[in-house]
Amino acid sequence: MTANLIKQTHFDAIIIGGGACGLMCAVQAGFLGKQTLILEKNDRVGAKILISGGGRCNYTNLYTTHKQFLSQNEHFSRSALAQWTVDDSISFFEAYGIAGKEKTLGQLFPVTDKAKDIVAVFTNLCNDLGQEIWCDTEVLSIEQSNEEFNILISRYGNETILTAKKVVIASGGLPIQKLGATDFGLRTARKLGLKVTDTAPALVPLTITGKDLPWYEQLSGNSIFCRVWNDRASFKENILFTHWGLSGPAILQISSYWRPGEYIYIDLLPGKNIVDLIATERLQNGKKMLLAYLSGLFTRKFAEALADHIPADKNLASLSKTELEDLAALIHEFKVKPAGTKGYDKAEVMLGGVDCNELSSKTLEAKKVPGMFFGGECIDVTGWLGGYNFQWAWACGFVIAQNL
Structure with missing residues (x-):
């Protein structure tokens, strides 16, 4: 790996992906006094949050259980969903000014019907908690070296290697390419020897x-x-x-x-x-x-x-x-x-992903790669339509933050 600069960082963890899981992880880590850096490929965080529900953001579902999720390991989601419940999501957003309203089948939307209000909760909290966000930053690769990870990034035309003891892969799945979706999380998992289940467009x-x-x-x-x-x-x-x-x-x-x-x-x-x-x-x-x-x-x-x-x-x-x-x-x-x-560009989410058996259900840490965590859509856990996938993302972010 070659780059212009190797930068030793002071962050407790580097989070790859500024979507629902990555943002929740950064905020929850901040509450615990841990400092994180979010690396986001787009020019702003929360791209899929902003378009979800037609721009209104169906941010959870009142009837969420592990039964609304597809996975080759049907029980894997139980632990995370128990650690961060629907009530936790409702209370969290209410504490920062987002009241919810139920529309149909347990789907909860902000009373304002504005997805940007959900994103603003996280960006404001990251700012208040001193959590850094670097947008327009593409992660090119991750290498493991001794007890550290070397993360090669491209930012403003410059390549830099960042180091961190812990890394969170919250880079989403294959939908939707125009929003910056890539197979980065899946490629990284395979490169590090983790199994990845077959993927396909879902909710499509x-x-x-x-x-x-x-x-x-x-x-x-x-x-x-x-x-x-x-x-x-x-x-x-x-x-x-x-x-x-x-x-x-x-x-x-x-x-x-x-x-x-x-x-x-x-x-x-x-x-x-x-x-x-x-x-x-x-x-x-x-x-x-x-x-x-x-x-x-x-x-x-x-x-x-x-x-x-x-x-x-x-x-x-x-x-x-x-x-x-x-x-x-x-x-x-x-x-x-x-x-x-x-196809993926019209799909809401992705079926398949990092094999759940490669991860601890309690911490979402890779069993074979200590210090690396996977959360959200890149894991082989796919929810129904109607706020379930957001609840999964919030739960993953919370769980990972507790274990950084």
Whole structure:
């Protein structure tokens, strides 16, 4: 490793990444009297926080447990989530002027609906606690030398080696490249001999191609409350039809459980039975056309799209048992085989990452590399949509800070 300058630092730890995990880690370390330096590639910290929830930041979820997280080690997240709970997150932000409001399904947003207020809590505290933040700083590599780490950085066109006894990798995952996402954390883990599980985009829209695409294109912009499921999971939320396939909360949720080549299933009338509904309607108005009836349950545009698959021009009274069974299958088990996903640049988070078995669940320190900690998205722990991933990040930041 060559550079213009080797700089011995006085920091208790250097934190790579100024996202949710890195910022919480710096602040919590500051509360304990430890001094840290955050190295951030972007020109400001908190890039993903600022765009989350459409700029409103769904910063936690009231119903968080380890069960809302995907990992090859399903119990790994328990310890961190127990050490820093949802109540801890709520109390922390309230103490610095951020009151929360629940919207749906336990999702908590700032009452101001401004993600920048969340970031400001951390930047103000870092300033008050003397925690340094270097933006526009790219970490090129990390080498371990005796009991220290040599961190090669590029800043303002100059390369420098910083030394530190402890390093926190909070550099996120592969989404979203335009926000500075890289595979740095994964590369570093592999370089130091740590296993990394297979990665994939998660909480991501699904694409449709080929002969089925025109059917979805005609419905672009239509949103419907549904139950979406496969063999692994089930979610009740809105889906959104687009000119390239499917999006919306329920689709993003199921995408984390979907694998290429598999089907997903959609119940377009969750909690209801289309056959029973039609039987009731028949008693009052058996002459009503099926298309007209479905237009009362869905939008006219969506009902007309369904007409491609059903005897829409028949009245309710004349529908046969077989036709009703086919209609029930269409409405309650609408079958979709996605071609793929929209990729990392449209994904909220990443599946996979640093193998949890390489880390202590209690401290998040690498078992084989004392002094190196991993937190947040670069670990093989992926939360559901709705504030869970932020709760994981805050918990990781807190836990690591206690052990620096």
